[in-house]
Amino acid sequence: LGFLSKPVEKVLRVGTSPDFPPFEYVDEKTGEVVGIDIDLIKAIANRLGYKVQIVSMDFDGLIPALEQGQVDVVISGMTITEERAKRVDFSIPYWKADQAIIVSKGSSFKPLKIEDLVNHTVGVQSGTTAEQLLDSYVSKGYNINVKRYSSYTLAVQDLINGRVDAVVVDSPVANTLAKKYSVEVAATITTGEEYGIAVKKGNKALLDQINKALSEILNSSEWDSIISKYMG
């Protein structure tokens, strides 16, 4: 009867796009997906009695994966927007961010605002608020050549190789990229974004549990240690 004593382990399938340090990225030594978001969702899952299964995919595939039931939650530095909130439900916010323009280190091109990107090629990850920001300028008539990538990793590679003149990315990620790679932050664009954890539309039971655990964690020293582990 040994099998009867084995506890049933509930699994929380977590969708993320691990190209967004310090929130989610692949540890070069272990090959594991790590970061603030990963530790945060593990802390939440731990409180709720779940084991976490990380499911990596491109950012623009995350909301479809939730809708199709391939994952239970998405945590991926995802900004809470009205448009997205029509398709998924968001937790309370856990982080504030703006956008930033990064260029390769020592570049003579020093954009200070989005308008300065006119007549330049600018890399961005598909499906992000950075892409929406650039597209809104293009539709107002600004001649910005927006180059879309499936991941920020590829966009930053092209920036370093000189295939794009700049990349627009969330400000906390820009600061981390500037520490890890040969890139620098040229400008910050205030957008006042807030990150949330997403669940399938209508999954109130899971969302309520997540919100309760999340607010507890945000007010605990556990949260401070997660942040200093990745940003310290």
Ligand code: GLN
């Ligand atoms: N915060 C941005 C968004 O929600 C970028 C997220 C990301 O690239 N992981 O679109």
